[in-house]
Amino acid sequence: MSHLRSSGRWARGLVALTVTAASTLAAITAVAGPAAAAGHPKPATTADKPKLGDACTSADLGKRHPFIKTTEVSPTITHFKGWYVTEGTTGTQTISTNTQTTISVSVGLNGTVQGSFAVEALGMVGASLGLNVQVNYSSTSSVSNSITWNFFQPGYYGLYKGTKKVTGTYGSLNCNRVQQGDGSYALKWVEGPDSGSYTTYTTVEEGAVRCEDKVSANSVMAKAQSLLDCGSATAKHAAGPVPSAKAEAAKARHEAENAAKAEKSVKATGSPAPATRAALSCQTGAYRIDVPGKPLNWSAPLLANDGIRLRQSTIFSAHLDNWFLCNVTENNGVIEASLKNWGNGGCATIPANIANQEQAYLTTAACGEDDLQRFYIYRDVPGSSKIGVQNKYTGSMMGHDRYADGQLIRQYSSGRQDGTGTYTLTGV
Numbered sequence: 001m002s003h004l005r006s007s008g009r010w011a012r013g014l015v016a017l018t019v020t021a022a023s024t025l026a027a028i029t030a031v032a033g034p035a036a037a038a039g040h041p042k043p044a045t046t047a048d049k050p051k052l053g054d055a056c057t058s059a060d061l062g063k064r065h066p067f068i069k070t071t072e073v074s075p076t077i078t079h080f081k082g083w084y085v086t087e088g089t090t091g092t093q094t095i096s097t098n099t100q101t102t103i104s105v106s107v108g109l110n111g112t113v114q115g116s117f118a119v120e121a122l123g124m125v126g127a128s129l130g131l132n133v134q135v136n137y138s139s140t141s142s143v144s145n146s147i148t149w150n151f152f153q154p155g156y157y158g159l160y161k162g163t164k165k166v167t168g169t170y171g172s173l174n175c176n177r178v179q180q181g182d183g184s185y186a187l188k189w190v191e192g193p194d195s196g197s198y199t200t201y202t203t204v205e206e207g208a209v210r211c212e213d214k215v216s217a218n219s220v221m222a223k224a225q226s227l228l229d230c231g232s233a234t235a236k237h238a239a240g241p242v243p244s245a246k247a248e249a250a251k252a253r254h255e256a257e258n259a260a261k262a263e264k265s266v267k268a269t270g271s272p273a274p275a276t277r278a279a280l281s282c283q284t285g286a287y288r289i290d291v292p293g294k295p296l297n298w299s300a301p302l303l304a305n306d307g308i309r310l311r312q313s314t315i316f317s318a319h320l321d322n323w324f325l326c327n328v329t330e331n332n333g334v335i336e337a338s339l340k341n342w343g344n345g346g347c348a349t350i351p352a353n354i355a356n357q358e359q360a361y362l363t364t365a366a367c368g369e370d371d372l373q374r375f376y377i378y379r380d381v382p383g384s385s386k387i388g389v390q391n392k393y394t395g396s397m398m399g400h401d402r403y404a405d406g407q408l409i410r411q412y413s414s415g416r417q418d419g420t421g422t423y424t425l426t427g428v
Contacts (some may be wrong), residue, residue, distance in 0.1 A: 049124075050173055050189045057187060058380045060175035061388030062397050062421020064192065064414055066121035068128055071168040075223040076101060077250075078140040078204065079161040082228060082242035085151045089239040094148045095159055100227075100247065101254035103165050104139040108196040108395065113137040115358035115396070115413030121170050122200050133166055133200045140204060149208050156242065157208045160224035164202040171195045172395060175388065176333055176378040185381040193334060193376055194395035280367055282326035286342050288313065289323060290424040291403060292386060297321050298409055298423075300341040300348075300364045307361035308348060308409045310400055319343035322428055326367075335377040336392065340367060349373045350411060355394055362398060362409040377425075385425045388415070397421050 050056065050065055079097035107118035113136055122135040140163065147159050174192035177185045205220055211230035215221045227247040289298040291310065299311035300320045313321045320343035328337045339348040346364030349372045354360040367373065371393035380386040389398040396411035399421030415421045 049120075052173060052189060052191060054189045055187065056175035056189050058384065058386045059419030059422055060187070060189075061378050061380060061386055062399055062415045062419070062423070063175060063388070063417060064117065064194075064390065064395075064397055065173045065189075066117055066124060066170045067173055067191075068121070068124050069169040069171050069195070071125060071129060071166065073129065073131070074165050074167075075162060075218060075220045076103060076165040076201070077160050077162040077220070077224050077227060078103065078143060079145050079147075079206075080224060080227055080244070080247050081159050082244040082247065083157045083159050083208075084237040084239055084242050085154050085157060086237075086239040087154050090151045090154060092148060092150045094146055097145045097147060097159055097161065098247075098251075099141070099145060100251050102139060102141045103163065103199065103201045104141075105134045105137050105200045107170070107198045109356075112356070114356060117395070117413035118198075120414065121198060125166060125168065125198065125200065129166065131164070131166065131202050133202055135200070140201065143204055147206050147208075151208070155210050156228065156230075156237070157210055158224045158228045158244075159206075159208050160220070160227075161204055161206040162220035162224060163204045164220065166200045166202065167198065169195060169197050174334075174376075174378055174390070177381045178333065187381060190332070190334075192378075192390070193331070193336075193392070194390065196395070280324075280326035280338060280340060280347075281328075282324040282340055283328065286319075286322040286324055286428050288321055288426045288428055289339075289387075289389075290426050291400075291420075292422060292424045294403065296403065296405060297426075298323070300344050300346065302344070307363045310403070310405060310407045310409070312405065317343070323348075333379075335379070336374055337377060338367065338373050339375060347373045348375065350391055350394060350396075358396075358413055359401075359410045360394075360396075362411065386422055387425050388422055398423075 052067065077100045080100045081095060081097040083095060105113055107113055107121055113119065119135050122133060126133040143161060147161065149159060172192040172194040173189045175187055176190050178188045178190060179185055207221055209215060209221050209225045211228050213225065215225055227244055227250060229244045229246055291297065295312045296310040297313060298308050298321065299317065300308055311321060320341065322342035324340045324342060325337040326340050328335060341364050344364055347367040348362055349365045350360050351363060352372060355372060372391065374392035376390040376392060378388040391411055394411055396413045397415030398409055399412050399416035400407045400409055412421065
């Protein structure tokens with residue numbers, strides 16, 4: 001390998017990225033399904049984070065934590081240019097490269113990093129791999145394309161910037177009741193229904209590589225070397241840029257992949273007006289969703305542009321504080337249902353235009369076939385009516401910022417870690 005710099009370093013860090021039920025309440029507290037099946041991947045957590053099967057408490061019913069299911073690390077070139085150095089053009093040069101591919105950090109469907117759940121998930125990815133990965137939203141499109149390099153020898157070089165792209169899937173740990181071998185119940189962290197994929201990347205590095213250089217396999221430098229048209233190395237060229245068909249072909253593949261992913265993301269996150277159901281199959285009994293031991297509870301809005309708020313039930317509540325569970329299903333002890341309000345006839349939902357936002361408020365809309373109107377309900381052990389509520393589409397838990405009359409019910413990606421996302425389902 002030739003020496004391009006007196007220091008002998010081939011690549012350097014460019015960006016330091018830190019990792020910083022029936023119709024009665026008894027049906028809601030009915031026998032839960034069996035515990036999560038054996039063989040689920042053990043969550044990659046730090047010592048202070050819950051693990052699959054750990055005990056939890058009723059204060060955890062409104063919380064969730066990520067665990068990492070799969071990871072894949074692949075060297076990726078973000079900027080590249082073939083460059084020919086002749087005898088008279090050695091020395092230090094500043095060269096503008098071409099963008100090869102762009103990596104953006106994302107967790108879930110919306111292409112950004114929203115809330116503490118996403119940050120925690122990416123932090124666990126880095127810890128499990130022993131890599132420093134970006135844990136906040138960032139994109140390699142913001143990286144400068146200029147490289148200053150000291151060429152000591154003539155030859156055909158590939159100038160590059162690149163990183164290790166880290167992708168994979170995550171799952172959600174939720175607190176729910178689990179039936180023990182003796183028939184009793186206990187609260188444990190189980191694998192919840194929500195899951196998704198993530199993308200992040202490590203520190204961006206830059207360098208220069210030649211066809212004849214010996215480089216480490218599966219390295220960023222090796223990836224850059226593969227983009228060189230090495231047949232050009234033996235041909236005579238003028239000093240300066242050398243087109244690379246391999247690099248152009250790789251760029252075209254990346255662009256096609258990114259376009260397909262973008263289209264999929266738009267389809268996934270674009271939430272059109274829900275199709276109206278002919279009729280919801282609702283249980284005959286209604287419920288209040290109370291703050292445990294306190295008088296305030298969920299109350300639906302009178303106005304279409306308002307949200308569900310904490311209110312105290314009175315003779316003037318007009319059933320806005322009463323909710324029906326509709327189209328109820330149950331899987332592994334977790335209930336899924338639509339929440340239809342008795343007073344205004346609408347179903348609880350996160351507004352589609354803000355569904356990707358942390359702390360988006362909960363409201364009601366015309367009931368329809370829409371996952372924004374579907375909720376998972378996590379239950380305390382039989383005898384207790386405490387629950388946690390999670391939106392099916394966003395994966396976020398429902399909670400409130402503080403206990404006060406008029407406070408909006410909002411979504412929090414990890415739930416309210418002070419326990420205020422635990423509610424009580426009270427039959428009326």
